[in-house]
Amino acid sequence: MTQRLPPSLTPLDTALAALLHGLAPVTPVELPLAAAAGCIAAGMQLLPACPPRDIAAADGWALRANDLVGASSYTPVPLTELPVWVEVGDTMPTECDCVLDAGAVEVSGPLVLVLAEGVPGQGVARSGSDIAENAPAATAGYPVDPAALLLARVAGADRLSVRRPRLRIVNVPGATATIHMIADIARAAGLDVSAHEAGSRDAASIAEALDVSSCDLLLTTGGSGVGRADAAIAALVQCGAQLAHGLALQPGRTAAAGRLGKVPVVALPGSPGQALAVWLALALPLVDRLSARQSRRTVTLPLGYKIASTVGIAEIALLVEEHKTWIPLAVGEWPLHAIARADAWLLIPASHEGFAAGEPADAYLMRE
Known part of the structure; x- marks a missing residue:
């Protein structure tokens, strides 16, 4: 049976609230320093003074x-x-x-x-001039960066306590570039990524790969549309997933979000641009909740040009910084060259008609 979108699309806020409802951070684990890089620090592991004496x-x-x-x-x-x-x-x-x-x-x-x-x-x-007695190796809720690793190594620590959600990605054949993109982004965000390829594009083959027994978040890439060969949503439903298919989000209208058992699941479109938009709008907030990450910072700059948006649809704009202003690169549809060039992204709420030229815009950085 061909997949169909419902008569009305699910608002982005509704889908995100359902995904986050009752979702708790994963249990901290202690990892070797190299493996902890990029993960979100947990707890307040304290270090001895360094140097220990003058x-x-x-x-x-x-x-x-x-x-x-x-x-x-x-x-x-x-x-x-x-x-x-x-x-x-x-x-x-x-x-x-x-x-x-x-x-x-x-x-x-x-x-x-x-x-x-x-x-x-x-x-x-002086004693403690490099690292004060009982200073934290890394601040809880923030990524373990090279500076945190330096402090830990100098103080003689070989492991750090972090939260590292387990992400399983199931790719529908035909979206190979997209799964690699999402997997790379997820690893950079500190996730433990397990990537799998469905045997073929039919629902039964996709369903065989939808194992949530050892993951905290499930993503699928490709097959979420309404084409004759699209079957990712049917496969998820076949496995018992409760989904909202069709989101009031652009790019990413054919995505789906819900739960498979107790595990949050997001079905990403196969197009890299649409998949990235859904990752930013839906998957990234899930990752942050599971990691107990502190709020991501935004950079506020005036817009160089007007951005028009359709009321009733949440849209994401790609921006580049030029002369201390945000210049819109793409809204609604994201060509690859715009993704490669973008410095930041801006979520335009469904209730908003857009932004006027010169209006301050709070944008999230593409690379922190």
């Missing part, structure tokens, strides 16, 4: 600044014994609080002269 930050002579007041090449300060020579990373000797360059100390037999003053902390890395 260490030399320069090669030179370890001294006490109070002993060197007034020292210069004209009025050298004599020492009763040779000071300790330290190199970068060495623990500072007791009571020493500065490191002077090699040329600042003159040694002639038993005579030791200091030719320069020192300042407390000069050439010294």
Whole structure:
């Protein structure tokens, strides 16, 4: 039986609210640092102070600044014994609080002269100066970035607590480029991605791949339309999914959203542009909820040109930044060159007629 869209499309807000209803964040897991990169930090893993004690930050002579007041090449300060020579990373000797360059100390037999003053902390890395005692390795609710990994490695941590939702993607043959795009984006967002290909485009073959026993979110790519060979929605329904097929969203009108058992499911169209729009509008909020991610930031700039939108349909516009303004690249339909060039995206609510030129627009960045 050929798939059909219902007489009325489901509003985007309605579909998203149904997907998010009762959805809780996944349980945190501890992952090796390399695997934790890009995932959303969970909890507040605390690090020891680094360095754990005062260490030399320069090669030179370890001294006490109070002993060197007034020292210069004209009025050298004599020492009763040779000071300790330290190199970068060495623990500072007791009571020493500065490191002077090699040329600042003159040694002639038993005579030791200091030719320069020192300042407390000069050439010294204080205890906790790189990482304060009990500082978090990464802030909960935000991605584990290279800076967080650096802190963890310097402090000697080899694992981090993160939330890493498991995503299963089932591709309907014919949407190969789209599944690779979505899988790449999902991995960059810190998800544990498992990608599968249905045996063929018929409902029975697609249904065989719709296993939600070991995933937190299920996506399908392709086969959500009303063509004679489209059967993704029929396959989901055959497996017992409760779906809203046909969304008041452009691009992405033929997408579907709902639940298969307790697992949220989103059926993405096979077109890369439409699939990406549905990912941004529906799948990304699910990912953020499952990851307990803090709200994504927006960048507010005035629009360089007017954006017109149809009331009753939520639309997503692609934007590029030029001269501190947002310039619309594509609205409604997204050619690949616009996707490649876009800096941000803007959701135009279904109740909105668009935006006037010069009006401030709160846009989400395509790449954070």
